[in-house]
Amino acid sequence: MKTTLITNGRIVNPASGIDRKADIALADGKIVGIGNTPAGFEADRTVDATGCIVAPGLVDLAARLREPGYEHEGMLESEMAAAIAGGVTSLICPPDTDPVLDEPGLVEMLNSVPRSCSARASFRSARSRATSPAAC
Secondary structure (H helix, E strand, O other), X not given: OXXXXXXXXXXXXXXXXXXXXXXXXXXOOEEEEEOOOOOOOOOOEEEEOOOOEEOOOEEEOOOOOOOOOOHHHOOHHHHHHHHHHOOEEEEEEOOOOOOOOOOHHHHHHHHHXXXXXXXXXXXXXXXXXXXXXXXX
């Protein structure tokens, strides 16, 4: 089991009403304690978040990913890496792309990129729900 302790960060979670400075204990990527670490918890890794905000991942509801069609302006991998660097963990691609994402093959191509690149972000296409529910 991998364990991490994030210390001295300002925790902000509007969904649960938390806005305070505290430590967060993680085990296998799941929060196991906020404020107080569980009995017997030993961190494999400690992250000092002094001066940082610790929050749930942000969602970009109108990501302009430029692919397909405008690859010369940016590739999905670089766009997703930039999103992750800014705390964005989910990208929503509006259905007004050029070319339009009106074929299941295009949606599948876009959905396969997050799995194949090093950036770990989920990719959702607003159009994919209409054309291929399984792709979501």
